[in-house]
Amino acid sequence: MKKTVSLTLMLFALWLLWSGIYTFMITSFGVASVILCVWLAHRMNIVDSEGHPAHLALAHITYGPWLLWQIVLANIDVSKRVLSGNINPCWVRIKAPQKTPLGRVIYANSITLTPGTTTVQLSGDELLVHTIHREVGEDLARGAMASRVSKLEGQD
Amino acid sequence: MGGVVDILSWICIGGGLFFSLMGGIGLLRFPDFYARCHAAGITDTLGSILILSGLMLQTGIELNLARLILILLFLLFTSPVAGHAIARAAHQHGLEAQVDGEDVTDA
Amino acid sequence: MFVVASIGILVCMSLALVRAAKGPTVFDRILAVNNMGTKTVLLIAVLGYLTGRPDFLDLAMIYVLINFIGTFAILKFVKYGDLAQAAPPEGE
Numbered sequence: 001m002k003k004t005v006s007l008t009l010m011l012f013a014l015w016l017l018w019s020g021i022y023t024f025m026i027t028s029f030g031v032a033s034v035i036l037c038v039w040l041a042h043r044m045n046i047v048d049s050e051g052h053p054a055h056l057a058l059a060h061i062t063y064g065p066w067l068l069w070q071i072v073l074a075n076i077d078v079s080k081r082v083l084s085g086n087i088n089p090c091w092v093r094i095k096a097p098q099k100t101p102l103g104r105v106i107y108a109n110s111i112t113l114t115p116g117t118t119t120v121q122l123s124g125d126e127l128l129v130h131t132i133h134r135e136v137g138e139d140l141a142r143g144a145m146a147s148r149v150s151k152l153e154g155q156d
Numbered sequence: 157m158g159g160v161v162d163i164l165s166w167i168c169i170g171g172g173l174f175f176s177l178m179g180g181i182g183l184l185r186f187p188d189f190y191a192r193c194h195a196a197g198i199t200d201t202l203g204s205i206l207i208l209s210g211l212m213l214q215t216g217i218e219l220n221l222a223r224l225i226l227i228l229l230f231l232l233f234t235s236p237v238a239g240h241a242i243a244r245a246a247h248q249h250g251l252e253a254q255v256d257g258e259d260v261t262d263a
Numbered sequence: 264m265f266v267v268a269s270i271g272i273l274v275c276m277s278l279a280l281v282r283a284a285k286g287p288t289v290f291d292r293i294l295a296v297n298n299m300g301t302k303t304v305l306l307i308a309v310l311g312y313l314t315g316r317p318d319f320l321d322l323a324m325i326y327v328l329i330n331f332i333g334t335f336a337i338l339k340f341v342k343y344g345d346l347a348q349a350a351p352p353e354g355e
Contacts (some may be wrong), residue, residue, distance in 0.1 A: 166264060169264075169268050172305075173268060173271035173272070173275070176271070176272065176275040176302065176305075177271070177274070177275055177278075179275070179298070180274075180275040180278030180279055181278065183278060183279055183282045183294075183295060183298065184278055184281060184282055189288055189290055189291050189294070192282070192291060192294060193294060196294055196295075196297070196298045199275065199298055199301055199302065200298070200301050203275075203301075203302075203305070204301060204304070204305055207268070207272075207305050207308075207309070208305070208308065210268075211308055211309070211312060214312060215317075220317045220320055223317075223320040223321065223324065224308070224320065226324060227304065227308065227320065227323050227324050227327060230324065230327040230328065231301065231304065231327055234327060234328070234330075234331040235301060237331070238297055238330075238331055238334045238335070239294075239297075241334065241335060241338055242290055242293055242294050242297065242334065242338065245290065245338045245341070245342060246288070246290040248342075249290070249342075251288060251290060
């Protein structure tokens with residue numbers, strides 16, 4: 001029930017941001033479409049902690065900027081490799097330490113979002129990652145990002 | 157629009173163009189498919205982050221700012237999933253990567 | 264200045280287009296086209312500011328989602344040769 005209320009509020013806030021016209025008729029269309037969307041989401045059974053992970057929103061306030069900084073660093077690194085041609089691709093096989101599937105997906109997505117590392121397979125808790133250079137792969141295997149995501153996941 | 161904000165926004169857009177260009181060059185230069193995935197990732201992340209931030213600085217506080225933030229969020233949510241899907245499809249298809257040496261593991 | 268930005272993005276798009284034309288595998292082409300889609304989003308956003316019509320941002324937002332779904336549709340079509348049927352279960 002809490003999830004439904006928060007989903008409704010979020011969808012309506014989104015609608016208000018998009019619309020820009022706040023007459024009575026247009027806004028009531030908005031209310032109707034929000035109700036339709038929530039009803040559809042209910043029918044699809046996706047209003048749960050996986051489909052609507054509102055409980056992770058607060059934790060993302062610290063994780064987001066950290067990930068952004070990692071992305072900036074990785075971008076500069078990969079750009080240098082583009083110019084110098086100094087690449088040494090390798091596969092990395094690591095275990096995702098997160099408990100829930102949602103945590104693992106966040107971890108795999110974070111890996112892919114960082115240039116220089118691409119998650120190729122995620123089965124169970126095993127990740128197959130392609131990295132652009134052995135150093136990048138060894139850095140990933142040390143697991144700084146994994147422990148960050150575990151912490152993010154634990155804050156629910 | 158203050159002069160400083162204007163200059164800052166052009167620095168952002170210029171940086172975004174630079175990184176997009178790096179991504180494009182990498183897409184052409186890198187030797188195999190999996191390496192090209194990384195090059196594509198540069199454009200998807202920092203290229204779009206910087207260009208959209210530059211536009212945000214041009215906008216100021218209004219509704220369009222929310223739209224730009226949402227575009228950025230959508231891009232950051234969808235691009236890794238799409239990139240992963242392409243790489244996974246190639247892997248399942250049996251496309252070999254040019255790799256040197258053994259696999260790195262965390263054990 | 265927005266002209267410079269859009270020309271820069273067009274140059275990047277042409278680089279991706281070269282990769283899409285060269286291949287060699289179908290996955291390279293899909294990757295290049297997906298990448299071009301991302302740049303198209305940026306181009307639409309910049310064009311909106313260039314022409315002084317920020318309404319273009321709505322189009323950009325929709326284009327992100329279409330690009331995402333389109334990539335998946337093409338991948339599915341490449342793998343199964345059919346969009347209408349559900350994918351067979353994993354491991355077949």
